[in-house]
Amino acid sequence: MNVFNIIGPVMIGPSSSHTAGAVRIGRIAGALLDGVPVKAHILLHGSFAKTYRGHGTDKALVAGIMGMSPSDTRIRSSLELAKERNLSVVFEKGEIEGAHPNTAVITLTDAQGRTVTLQGASVGGGNIVISEINGMKVDVTGQQTTLLILHKDVPGVIAHVTNYIAAQGVNIGNFKLTRGHRGETALMTIEVDGEFSRESNAGIEKLPNVIRSTMLRPD
Amino acid sequence: MGIYYSVEDLVSAAERENKKISEIVLADQARELEKTEPELYEIMLASFRVMQQSVEDGIDPDMRSVSGLSGGGAYKMKQAVDKGKTLCGKVFGSALVRALAVSESNACMGKIVAAPTAGSCGIIPAALLTIMEDRELPEPDVVMALFTSSAFGMVIANNASIAGAQGGCQAECGAASAMAAAALTELAGGTARMAEHACAIALKNILGLVCDPVAGLVEIPCIKRNAMGVANAFVGAELALAGIQSAIPADEVIIAMKRIGDAMPRSLKETSEGGLAATPTGKRLKKEIFGDT
Numbered sequence: 001m002n003v004f005n006i007i008g009p010v011m012i013g014p015s016s017s018h019t020a021g022a023v024r025i026g027r028i029a030g031a032l033l034d035g036v037p038v039k040a041h042i043l044l045h046g047s048f049a050k051t052y053r054g055h056g057t058d059k060a061l062v063a064g065i066m067g068m069s070p071s072d073t074r075i076r077s078s079l080e081l082a083k084e085r086n087l088s089v090v091f092e093k094g095e096i097e098g099a100h101p102n103t104a105v106i107t108l109t110d111a112q113g114r115t116v117t118l119q120g121a122s123v124g125g126g127n128i129v130i131s132e133i134n135g136m137k138v139d140v141t142g143q144q145t146t147l148l149i150l151h152k153d154v155p156g157v158i159a160h161v162t163n164y165i166a167a168q169g170v171n172i173g174n175f176k177l178t179r180g181h182r183g184e185t186a187l188m189t190i191e192v193d194g195e196f197s198r199e200s201n202a203g204i205e206k207l208p209n210v211i212r213s214t215m216l217r218p219d
Numbered sequence: 220m221g222i223y224y225s226v227e228d229l230v231s232a233a234e235r236e237n238k239k240i241s242e243i244v245l246a247d248q249a250r251e252l253e254k255t256e257p258e259l260y261e262i263m264l265a266s267f268r269v270m271q272q273s274v275e276d277g278i279d280p281d282m283r284s285v286s287g288l289s290g291g292g293a294y295k296m297k298q299a300v301d302k303g304k305t306l307c308g309k310v311f312g313s314a315l316v317r318a319l320a321v322s323e324s325n326a327c328m329g330k331i332v333a334a335p336t337a338g339s340c341g342i343i344p345a346a347l348l349t350i351m352e353d354r355e356l357p358e359p360d361v362v363m364a365l366f367t368s369s370a371f372g373m374v375i376a377n378n379a380s381i382a383g384a385q386g387g388c389q390a391e392c393g394a395a396s397a398m399a400a401a402a403l404t405e406l407a408g409g410t411a412r413m414a415e416h417a418c419a420i421a422l423k424n425i426l427g428l429v430c431d432p433v434a435g436l437v438e439i440p441c442i443k444r445n446a447m448g449v450a451n452a453f454v455g456a457e458l459a460l461a462g463i464q465s466a467i468p469a470d471e472v473i474i475a476m477k478r479i480g481d482a483m484p485r486s487l488k489e490t491s492e493g494g495l496a497a498t499p500t501g502k503r504l505k506k507e508i509f510g511d512t
Binding site for chain 2: 001002003004005006007008009010011012013014015016017018019020046047050051052053054055056071073075076100101102122123124125126127193194
């Protein structure tokens, strides 16, 4: 967290938690799906479920899924834009036990049938926390440049990845590992200080046993 | 420091180094974010420009929100100020105009700066732009005061909340009001300790305020609560500048705010199920906008 999370973001109204934060949750979901989404299923919980239309939370989530940032004036017409792009969107209201009041669970599917599911909460002032990706517990705020690296759960992968990042001259500020089932797949969440290039991120995907690396940059 | 958890820490750092809180915060954030102070100043200046523009946008007499519930209030208030018809003079009236303008612009899906949230986005710009005009303050001082506001807001976010859904309106308009009070105090030449008292007084005045938006929209009562929020910021700053102290330290007020927020029922925390949203008129307006669903 830094001062610009408190005075900021610059955003389209009317609600930092229900509009700007929602854009950011959607944006991470969109970034995590490798391809172009054709289907979006969005489960809304708590205050999100009660008030989403009033705050434009629906428009905001869909705008984010399509890659927009919270200050993008096209948020106002994102639902129409989704139709033009053949993205079908379904909203459902539900209860998630113990979840933050402003929570959404987004499942995206691309034309090849690949999917990604994430659970995210908008925790105030446009700040968010992604707590689950494809069933694995995470803790992603997106405030720093963040690498989400899906890999096989075998010896040596973490060493390869962290050595590679060190070789780029980049410092790791935070590291978290989550495993689905032992010996299957695991997810590294790595926050790095300063800049990390797209080329560097593509290099991570070439390392042994790495399935995918998604880089999230603060908007 | 980087992340702030205590008002006392900020004030003691300022006292120790004989600097303003804003100067301490700018230097600290530059270290933390690995950027230069001028770079961070430029980012804050950009937000300040959006704040100025959002005041201009919101004074439009014909602007209306999608729901039709709001718009045009800032213009009416400005007419009253321009005609010299206000009860409390030009400074206070102008602050109200600006708070309404930014909040109405927000309700109409205009571009604003969340400060700390969109629902409370009118309070800090209104306070700062008004004292800037009245005291003919140089722009850099005012931009710097946003760093002070932000540091106080971060302490509130870390120990209580800045989300209405979690802490009620005290977490949004309350936080903004306290952040604005601290900045006003610094801009008026008060000490760092006075800024703490201003923050504490403003926050104490607004504890327990519920978040009960009609139809779930950031319009009723949010827009007028922004007007109240800037008024309350001036109350906190005026008292502190006169040397009046808050008996309860700011950090303890913030903990009280957290406990009050936790104790509030869900119906009063941005669910639109209680308070003004549940009045006959609130329910009728909701039905008119969204139908029965």
